[in-house]
Amino acid sequence: MTATAQDTEVVLRVSGLEAGYERPGRHGFGRRRVPVVAGLDLTVRAGRTLGVVGESGCGKSTLARAVVGLRPAFAGSIEFAGADLASVPPRRRRRMSRDLQMVFQDPYTSLNPRMTVADVVAEGWRVHPGIVPRDREDAEVARLLDLVGLGPEHGPRHLHQLSGGQCQRVAIARALALRPKLLVCDEAVSALDVSVRAQILNLLADLQSELGVAYLFISHDLDVVRHIAHDVAVMYLGTIVEQGPAAEVFGDPQHPYTRALLSAAPSVHDRPGDDAGEIVLRGEVPSPAEPPGGCRFRTRCYMAADVCERETPALVPRDGLPQAVACHFADGAGTTAPPAGGRAPDDGARGGQARP
Numbered sequence: 001m002t003a004t005a006q007d008t009e010v011v012l013r014v015s016g017l018e019a020g021y022e023r024p025g026r027h028g029f030g031r032r033r034v035p036v037v038a039g040l041d042l043t044v045r046a047g048r049t050l051g052v053v054g055e056s057g058c059g060k061s062t063l064a065r066a067v068v069g070l071r072p073a074f075a076g077s078i079e080f081a082g083a084d085l086a087s088v089p090p091r092r093r094r095r096m097s098r099d100l101q102m103v104f105q106d107p108y109t110s111l112n113p114r115m116t117v118a119d120v121v122a123e124g125w126r127v128h129p130g131i132v133p134r135d136r137e138d139a140e141v142a143r144l145l146d147l148v149g150l151g152p153e154h155g156p157r158h159l160h161q162l163s164g165g166q167c168q169r170v171a172i173a174r175a176l177a178l179r180p181k182l183l184v185c186d187e188a189v190s191a192l193d194v195s196v197r198a199q200i201l202n203l204l205a206d207l208q209s210e211l212g213v214a215y216l217f218i219s220h221d222l223d224v225v226r227h228i229a230h231d232v233a234v235m236y237l238g239t240i241v242e243q244g245p246a247a248e249v250f251g252d253p254q255h256p257y258t259r260a261l262l263s264a265a266p267s268v269h270d271r272p273g274d275d276a277g278e279i280v281l282r283g284e285v286p287s288p289a290e291p292p293g294g295c296r297f298r299t300r301c302y303m304a305a306d307v308c309e310r311e312t313p314a315l316v317p318r319d320g321l322p323q324a325v326a327c328h329f330a331d332g333a334g335t336t337a338p339p340a341g342g343r344a345p346d347d348g349a350r351g352g353q354a355r356p
């Protein structure tokens with residue numbers, strides 16, 4: 001019998017996460033918490049890729065940073081390899097950070113420009129000794145560079161002597177040097193040109209087959225996520241509105257926002273004027289940190305009213321009133337009924353989520 005997604009070990013389970021940033025309180029007294037993501041649930045399984053898609057500003061980086069501990073979690077839990085990170089003592093947390101690595105969008109700002117490539121790759125071994133014996137380090141650096149498609153000649157160079165794509169490979173080699181269980185990639189290929197992007201995506205897929213590493217792969221590029229992800233979570237205004245197997249989310253989106261997002265994505269086959277049936281999102285994308293007031297449902301969204309009218313009825317229980325709208329586009333009553341025909345949003349199953 002072949003193993004299904006549900007059979008494989010859960011590496012990361014995020015439940016009811018609220019995270020954001022702090023700013024000075026009123027009149028400069030104390031600190032005020034500003035949640036950017038709220039009520040966020042997701043699961044990543046061993047050896048699999050969960051793609052998180054959403055428009056710029058919806059809170060993807062805040063999620064990524066909260067998972068690796070670079071942003072405070074105000075509420076909810078982040079369970080990594082079976083341990084709730086909030087209750088893990090600092091020393092064990094430091095040890096666990098070896099298994100939980102992140103690759104940032106811009107390698108030039110996330111890597112130390114004064115170090116050579118070889119030193120950048122080996123840096124994690126200073127913090128987590130014992131992974132590679134000292135006398136094997138040079139050989140291991142060469143192996144890692146080879147794994148990401150770089151040669152031994154790159155080892156003594158500095159980052160400014162490499163291209164953007166080569167730097168991003170160094171960042172990936174550095175993360176893999178610690179043999180993580182989970183790699184959080186935050187727009188890791190967004191800044192790269194198309195051919196280098198394809199190389200890096202193929203590289204990540206190969207490394208996953210070879211090493212069994214899981215990816216939380218964050219991107220606003222739907223094509224990239226379609227290419228690499230087994231499962232997809234769609235993020236809007238700081239929460240996940242739909243998640244499930246990639247083929248289902250892309251092939252049969254349940255949530256109106258997912259439909260709007262997919263509909264808005266340009267395709268190389270599109271011709272000018274070819275926009276029949278396209279769902280148009282008008283207006284400004286609101287910030288999840290400071291959402292505007294809204295329509296008659298008191299929504300936080302920026303969907304055009306006609307789209308909302310057309311798309312939400314399927315999500316509204318027939319006997320319900322606006323407070324019972326079973327979708328994120330209303331902030332009423334914390335209803336969590338799945339959309340018509342959908343399932344509850346748990347462990348890769350699909351469904352809409354209402355914001356509490």
Ligand SMILES: Nc1ncnc2c1ncn2[C@@H]1O[C@H](COP(=O)(O)OP(=O)(O)OP(=O)(O)O)[C@@H](O)[C@H]1O
Pocket residue numbers: 020021036054055056057058059060061062063220286287288289
């Ligand atoms: N430290 C901060 N101070 C002020 N606003 C912040 C801070 N951190 C995040 N925000 C706001 O929170 C929102 C979400 O930011 P975040 O970087 O998580 O979004 P994102 O989805 O990753 O965007 P992008 O795809 O453009 O990187 C944005 O509106 C941003 O302005």
